[in-house]
C-alpha cells in the first residue's frame with residue numbers, strides 16, 4: 535500500500551509543470567496588496583521564497599498548480615477585496631468570512647465560473663451585489679450575511 539502511494543505521488547509530482555501560473559500568482563499578489571491589516575501575520579509567508587500553492591490558505595490542483603481554493607476565514611484581515619481575484623478562473627472555494635474587508639464587491643468576481651462556495655459573510659462590505667455574480671453558474675453557496683450589501 536505504501537509503495538502504491540509512493541508511485542502515485544511520484545506520478546503526480548512529475549506531472550506538475552515547472553512554471554508557476556503567472557496569472558494566479560499576480561492575482562494573489564494583488565489580493566495581498568489590497569490588505570492593509572494582518573494582525574496574525576497570516577500573509578507573512580506569501581512571498582516569492584515559497585510557491586504560491588504552499589501559501590497559508592491557498593490550495594491548488596496538484597495536476598496543474600491552478601489555484602482552486604482560498605480559505606482565510608476569521609484571520610482579522612483588514613482591507614478591500616481585489617478585483618484581480620476574478621482572474622483565478624479555476625477557483626472553486628472562496629471563504630473570507632469573519633474578517634474586516636471593507637469597500638464593495640468587485641464585479642470581476644462574476645468571472646469565477648467554477649466557484650461553488652463563496653462566503654464573504656461577517657465583513658464590513660457595502661454597496662450592491664454585482665449582477666455579474668449571477669454569472670457564477672456553479673455557485674451553490676453564497677453568504678454575505680452581516681454586511682451592508684444590498685441586492686437587486
Ligand SMILES: *[C@@H]1O[C@H](CO)[C@@H](O)[C@H](O)[C@H]1NC(C)=O
Nearest residue numbers: 570571610611612613634636
Ligand atoms: C482597517 O484599516 C483602516 C485603514 O487602514 C483603519 O482605519 C481601520 O481602523 C482598520 N479597521 C480594523 C478593524 O482594524
Ligand SMILES: *[C@@H]1O[C@H](CO)[C@@H](O)[C@H](O)[C@H]1NC(C)=O
Nearest residue numbers: 557560561617618620621642
Ligand atoms: C486581472 O484583473 C485585473 C483587474 O480586474 C486586470 O486589470 C488585469 O489586466 C487582469 N489580467 C491579468 C493577466 O492579470
Ligand SMILES: *[C@@H]1O[C@H](CO)[C@@H](O)[C@H](O)[C@H]1NC(C)=O
Nearest residue numbers: 641644664665666667668669
Ligand atoms: C455574463 O456572461 C456573459 C458571457 O460571458 C456576458 O456576455 C454577460 O455580460 C455577463 N453578465 C453579467 C451580468 O456580467
